[in-house]
Amino acid sequence: MSGILADGKTAGAAPSDGLAVLESQRSTAETFGIPLAVLAELTHRCPLQCPYCSNPIELDRGGSELTTAEWKKVLSELAEIGVLQIHFSGGEPTARKDLVELVQHATDVGLYSNLITSAVLLTKEKLSALADAGLCHVQISFQGNEPVVADRVAGLKNSHEKKLEAAKWTRELELPLTVNAVMHRQNLHQLADIIQMAVDLDADRLEVANVQYYGWALKNRAALMPTIEQIDETSRIVEEAVVRLKGILAIDYVVPDYYALRPKKCMGGWGRQFFNISPAGKVLPCHAAESITGLEFESVRSNHSIAWIWQNSEAFNRYRGTGWMKEPCKSCEFREIDFGGCRCQAFALTGDAGNTDPACTLSPIHEQIFKQAEREAAAHQDRFLYRNFAGGTLETEGEHGA
Amino acid sequence: MAMSRNISVSEASRPKLPRHARLKFDETRQVWVILAPERVLAPDEIAVEVLQLCDGVRSVGDMADQLVAKYAAPREAILTDVIGMLQDLADKGFLTEAREKTS
Numbered sequence: 001m002s003g004i005l006a007d008g009k010t011a012g013a014a015p016s017d018g019l020a021v022l023e024s025q026r027s028t029a030e031t032f033g034i035p036l037a038v039l040a041e042l043t044h045r046c047p048l049q050c051p052y053c054s055n056p057i058e059l060d061r062g063g064s065e066l067t068t069a070e071w072k073k074v075l076s077e078l079a080e081i082g083v084l085q086i087h088f089s090g091g092e093p094t095a096r097k098d099l100v101e102l103v104q105h106a107t108d109v110g111l112y113s114n115l116i117t118s119a120v121l122l123t124k125e126k127l128s129a130l131a132d133a134g135l136c137h138v139q140i141s142f143q144g145n146e147p148v149v150a151d152r153v154a155g156l157k158n159s160h161e162k163k164l165e166a167a168k169w170t171r172e173l174e175l176p177l178t179v180n181a182v183m184h185r186q187n188l189h190q191l192a193d194i195i196q197m198a199v200d201l202d203a204d205r206l207e208v209a210n211v212q213y214y215g216w217a218l219k220n221r222a223a224l225m226p227t228i229e230q231i232d233e234t235s236r237i238v239e240e241a242v243v244r245l246k247g248i249l250a251i252d253y254v255v256p257d258y259y260a261l262r263p264k265k266c267m268g269g270w271g272r273q274f275f276n277i278s279p280a281g282k283v284l285p286c287h288a289a290e291s292i293t294g295l296e297f298e299s300v301r302s303n304h305s306i307a308w309i310w311q312n313s314e315a316f317n318r319y320r321g322t323g324w325m326k327e328p329c330k331s332c333e334f335r336e337i338d339f340g341g342c343r344c345q346a347f348a349l350t351g352d353a354g355n356t357d358p359a360c361t362l363s364p365i366h367e368q369i370f371k372q373a374e375r376e377a378a379a380h381q382d383r384f385l386y387r388n389f390a391g392g393t394l395e396t397e398g399e400h401g402a
Numbered sequence: 403m404a405m406s407r408n409i410s411v412s413e414a415s416r417p418k419l420p421r422h423a424r425l426k427f428d429e430t431r432q433v434w435v436i437l438a439p440e441r442v443l444a445p446d447e448i449a450v451e452v453l454q455l456c457d458g459v460r461s462v463g464d465m466a467d468q469l470v471a472k473y474a475a476p477r478e479a480i481l482t483d484v485i486g487m488l489q490d491l492a493d494k495g496f497l498t499e500a501r502e503k504t505s
Contacts, residue, residue: 033431034430036442037440037442081430082428082429082430082431084426084428084435084437084442085437085442110426112424112437114439114440136421136422136424136437136439137422137439137440139439174421175421175422176420176422176439176495178439178440204439204495205439205440247493250495
């Protein structure tokens, strides 16, 4: 009876994803079945100001956010059309006063709920109320393994300490914990200690996620880009830890694609197995998609159902499958493996989302991008531009945005 | 603490799904699924039948007895299969043992 469990990550890049397993017997007309998991970005408000944030530069203001009633309607609709998991994210989802109510509603309609949080606004009572409302899993971001680096990156004093506290409460409530560590040139030296921190916090999973350069992160690329030596060292540390901590801590590793040879299968392919809903209610193929100008995204506030938007809207269909591809993607043997990489990155770096993602060695500008990354990493321009609603604030001596 | 997750399934174990792993029938796709952090697992029919017996009260031995009656297969073979399947699930962190009630 071995091999009875078809295992699939809900939003990952595994070639044998859960959706493929569950929908393998469907006709091609139904290829784009409803995703198993959806990301609900409840708000773009956040007490942290991380320079690596992948939210768009144009953040949704508080006033444009969906109301409690609108989110509840969305959650009910998602459950009805076959979504199984909901990731409550942001911005900082706990900045919404109605989070407990929304988690309870997700539970009531049968959705499995994940909280993706910076944790600094959590209290033990709040977390306990979320657990009682049926929250299934907590993911807490960490910016380092100690306060000096972590609080500087977060742009918030005492944030690291608060995160440690919230992680302990999470385990006391017997909720599973994922530690999410976003890594870049200025904290990669702490990786081994971050892994140990995750073990000490009794986390179930650790995501070692190298910064992906969208939104604010792209603006801060020169301050964040790791050196190639750091990347080699990182891979070595992660590979060793994966073996050593088998059965104790599961580790997911996201490589920095500027130094990759093949592009990532971004979002499992555009409009193929994932969508997210922005604070203002736009249904997006990924949370960075609004950075691509010239694409119109439909809203849950429109007359269309979410299923209709997923299946029929122009933005979802524009880069679906392989029909939109130009060379070198068009005739590439990997076109159904990586779907040409990331459309947002192609747009940000080449000005055309229909081009090959420059992370791919077959892109005509791959070499140029790679060299640029190396130059930026070597230049050690370490000053951050902190993320905020005012268009960003440059770090000053002694004032780390905190 | 983390080590306590590594459970060893035996005939006397009284396993159950932890709160973060939910067994659910997916009406849309007409299949049983286990929902877990960042994952959706698709157990096969026999696995589903065993998992539905994992209530933290029944022992693995009790489950085997029940399945013997239904499938008319040797108890020994069924027990081996059930333990193997549950251990696989436990190793992935999707199965826990019922605790002794202390309250």
